Amino acid sequence: MIDDTLGSMLLCQRGWAKLPAMVASVPAFRFVDLFAGIGGFHAALSAYGGECKYAVEIDPAAARVYERNWGYDPLGDITKHANDDTMAVPEHEILAAGFPCQPFSKSGAQRGMEETRGTLFWNIARIIEERRPKVVILENVRNLAGPRHLHEWQVIIETLKDLDYRVSETPAIFSPHLLPPERGGRPQVRERVFITATHNPNGIGDGLPVGPVAFSNKAIDGWEPKEEWHLEDLLDDSHNIPGCELTSAERLWIDAWNDFVEIMWERREGRRLPGFPIWANSWRDYRDPIPPGTPAWKTSHLRKNYEFYRAHKDVLDAWAEKWGVFTDAFPPSRRKLEWQAQDTPRLWDTVMHFRPSGIRAKRPTYLPALVAITQTSIVGPRERRLSPRETARLQGLPDWFDFGDQRPGATYKQMGNGVNVGAVWHILRAHVERDEEILKTTPEGRSILHAVLDAAPLSPDGILAAMKPTA
Incomplete structure (x- = not known):
């Protein structure tokens, strides 16, 4: 059951049953979901009280599952929606993207916006340049922060800085098995790199030190993954x-x-x-x-x-x-x-x-x-x-999440490509805590702060369980 304190902060989106003690209201923030897959980012951000204004996914099977569960058809091509001539992405406060990493050209070693041209990150950067969301949260495989991709990493970080975002040069790596169940954790070692940034044109608290990131690869609240996890927690x-x-x-x-x-x-x-x-x-x-x-x-x-x-x-x-x-x-x-x-x-x-x-x-x-x-x-x-259902649980999706009649192989693929909901929930909370001084200077930032730090519980599980779509 969801705390009554969440009432006015959670959006009762079209097609969803109303939650206990909840009234329809203006959403806490608007978000866009790029390279959306089946909606792992959507699950976390909507549970925080956000409203999806735009989503894009090029794979038809994943797009069908996304629409089936979230009521938004994301099928499309970001390169056609966000480029020099077209900007089909609407205004928003949070941009989320589990983007594919492509090698950047090293000619000239500009490490800026132009060097990303021709890659999918350039389309993300164009959206950021045009819409200036308050918060950006990007997710990728751990290798992005490894020595073989040092150049790509530096280009991404420098591009965000050039666009007036506060971002750490040190990778934030996290896995859902490091979170206890009451924080939305799951028994799956899934280390991913998260790049989180806050729009900071005034340079408040700029210059993050190079060193360990507060929310990087360590267990939370004294949790001992090797001793306390057991698969019986999620198996049928x-x-x-x-x-x-x-x-x-x-x-x-x-x-x-x-x-x-x-x-x-x-x-x-x-x-x-x-x-x-x-x-x-x-x-x-x-x-x-x-x-x-x-x-x-x-x-x-x-x-x-x-x-x-x-x-x-x-x-x-x-x-x-x-x-x-x-x-x-x-x-x-x-x-x-x-x-x-x-x-x-x-x-x-x-x-x-x-x-x-x-x-x-x-x-x-x-x-x-x-x-x-x-x-x-x-x-x-x-x-x-x-089972496909058990893999969905491993990714933090609720049991009402529906894959329709697609073959199990397609579901396994989508789960393997997806982002873990609990990890996103934790990373966004840690990021908002880090950049609270920046966010509290604007109404949009204060709304994000309230939704993430004040109104939301430590785990998305209860909220998502209660979001079961109406028939």
Whole structure:
């Protein structure tokens, strides 16, 4: 249930049921949602009391899901909506964008507006230049802040500064697993870079120091992710969800390696499996010298596998024979186990991923990031893959969120491309706290301050749950 204090601040948008103690009112702020996907930014910003004035998404399937849930058809091309000749984006106070990162031309090393031309960031910058939103929040993969993209990072930061925005040169990296559930956190390691900026033409508190960002990659409120998360917090009870079943071949691979884990657990008297990848193929070559020129990392793994095989040759040979590990039933990538599940005694008690490099097993606490391709997590205790609904929960979307009749593969892709709602909620709150001195100087800024810091709870979950659309 939502606190009564939210009443006048939350917009009852068209098609949504009224919330308890809520009256329709002027929205706290207007926002635009660029590269909108299925609406992760929309979920957080509307829950803060904002009204979406414009959204754009080029993928038709994602746009259909967005319209189905938020009542706005975002299908379109930002390069046609925001350029030198056209500005179809209306006035707004907050601009949000989970934008694709493209390499910028380094000719001339201008690191300014012109250097971004021809990229999608240039279209974002054109909107900012024309509309001057009070707050900008951009999201991207962590690699944007890595050494390979240093030039792109500097261009983005310098462009925002040239447009009179207060922005940190230090990346703000955050993941939803660092937030406890009562702050909208989710058991998913999904590190993303957030660039947040406030329009600051008067230079109030300008010159952010280079150094750690207050809301960057650290757990909140003493939360201990490795100890306190468990996937049971979001899983459905059912073992049988259409489209999530394991194939007979997949069950064979898991059963075989589960047997291996149990054998080694008993043989090693309860000591955890080695941390290096177990390569069954290497056991067949254990007498051969390692070829010259083999990379150091591979040499190390091979030596450890040879030693492991020599110590347990009798049971390993019997195990491989029993399960047909060296037959066509086991592709090379399924003859390798990457054990990251610590003291878990059974493979079926872990979360697994069928990767090109092998089968990776982790404790059933939090998951690696959802990805927009294959490798959907297999939940051992459920003997199936994560369901589309469960992936939506991992991204912070409420259970009423509707994907229509689209195939599960499309939903997995959209979740892998999406932004986590709780992470956006937290980052925006931290940013507004940081730039409070600037925001309180204008009516629009004060409205954002009130909506984010005064009227909203610490988590968007209760608000979003109550936003279920009317029939």
